[in-house]
Amino acid sequence: MVEAIKIDRLDVELKDEVLDKIPDANFDLCLTCGTCTGGCPATEQFGMDPRKLIRMLNFGMDDEIIKSDWKWVCSMCGRCQLACPMNINIPKLIFNIRNKVPRDKRPRGILGSCDQHIRTGSAMGAAKEDFEFTVLDVAEEIREDHAGFEDLEVTVDRVGAQMVLNQNSREPVTEPEEMGPLWKVLHTVGADWTYPSVMWAGENYCMFLADDEGWKYIIEEFVLHVDNNLKSPLVVNTE
Amino acid sequence: MRKFNIPHKFELITIIELYAQWIREGKLKVNSDWNKEIGAKFTVQDPCNIARKSGSNKIVDDLRFVVKTVVGEENFIDTVPNRINNFCCGGGGGALQAGFPEQRRAYGKIKYDQIMATGADYVIAPCHNCHGQIEDIGHHYGGNYHVVHLWTILCLAMGCLADTERTYLGPDLAEVGL
CATH class of the missing domain: 1.10.1060.10 (Alpha-helical ferredoxin)
Incomplete structure (x- = not known):
């Protein structure tokens, strides 16, 4: 049976x-x-x-x-x-x-990106100083070389801006000139915007890593910075 | 923020919704005149996060409104299925860095076939994971499409895309408006 x-x-x-x-x-x-x-x-x-x-x-x-x-x-x-x-x-x-x-047994690529993000604010490991230097430098080039954008304004941590934009770290790190077209659109419509220096990157590999603690830390740091320091009413995800 | 119940005072929105709003309000004056004679064909990839995972078609409908405005309705070919029922490209969830490229590419074959079926010259992928994966499967399976950011096409339509900002354009559009 x-x-x-x-x-x-x-x-x-x-x-x-x-x-x-x-x-x-x-x-x-x-x-x-x-x-x-x-x-x-x-x-x-x-x-x-x-x-x-x-x-x-x-x-x-x-x-x-x-x-x-x-x-x-x-x-x-x-x-x-x-x-x-x-x-x-x-x-x-x-x-x-x-x-x-176990956290250290998860895929090294995802783990590395999560750790970089917690440490520097972006998965590609660009610290906020590098980010700020790059965006201000690219903006200066556009003001000098691109007709019609002599007044282009790009700021980091400008308090009271109407909107805070995140930016995938791939742009400032590997293809900074790709940020130009986005800024030109913002400039054309007269948007009042700024980048945050804290957790400025759009990606979040800690979420992919299933690292609740890391994921939460990144979001909390970002929220505190926007709410308490920048006091902007709108956060714009650029991807 | 929802997952961890983190309180926040700001509102969260995507740039795609703002592009659509600015076009509707007339602040962003764009049209598809530049593409009338060229007739470059476009399709879009619906990132899971702004399509299915946003709980509605609002953002991806805005995406279509923006794309159709700047490339011309007749030059936009949608994938099937699409929007909230789209197929994930296979680059998300960390897959691009998970270390299983063979499986990731097999996963992406559905997306590749979908794109090829549209016959589009350009895929607009408003997500970096999608962008990376769709480029990779294009190279891997021999597709001849280009993957572009939405802002590239917006500036092309506005006539302000500099020669240094054309990395992702194919030869047919490389000189447009210069």
Whole structure:
């Protein structure tokens, strides 16, 4: 006689742990319909897909889940959850699986960018002094060489500006001339704006690293600077 | 800020919404005259963060409004599916730095095929991860499209794009307005 699986004997530690953090993740509601998997570009990579992941989670295959590198191929884009008839929160599950890996064992590229950001304010490791020097230098070049923009104004930490802009660190670090067109648009419409010196970069690799502490630190520092020092009512994400 | 319940006094907005607002208000006077004869074709990549993850199509509809205004409605070809139901390019979530390029590129094949199906010469990617990934899969799979920032095309339409600001343009647009 084949014995039925006794569900109450299943050890689902990872599931319980993640449900503690995301009570409405709905893992138990999976109908195994596969809609998530059909629309996921990461399906089949490393032999994994979203439906399989939820099955494994519900069967308590915690070690296999945590060991699989699939969590770094999934981009947490959320298409699976949008399509899911039961609204299962697969992206946040991935985040929490990433979080289970010891911090120093997570991908070196993401780890390095997160650490740089915490230390300097940008994932590419450009400190605020370098950032300020670069933007002011590029702005000076534009004022000198680009007709019609002799009055172009670019500032860092100008108190009371109507808007604070972030900037992906790729521009000031690797292609500073790409900032010019953005500034020209702002100049043309007469925008009253400034860059912040604290956590000025638009990216946030600590979020990708699933480093809650680092992620929170970056956001908190930024919010405190804008609210308390710059006192600007608007923050503009430039990407 | 939402995740950690960090209180803040400011409002958070994207530059795309402001571009759209400035065009509607007439502060940003742009049109597609420069592209009438050239007829360069454009498509857009909807970054997951401003599409699906923003919870609505508002920002990506603004993106389309801005792009159509500056390149001409007839020169804009959308991907299918798009906006809130877009396919992620595969560069996000740290994937560009995660150290699994083979899997990342396999992931991006769907996006590559989508872009190729539009026949567009230019992909506007208003997100640096998307920008990097779409360039990479283009090179990897042999696509001949160019990936550009939105501000590049805005300044091209405004007639103020300097010769030093044209890194991402193809030869067809390299000299426009100089």
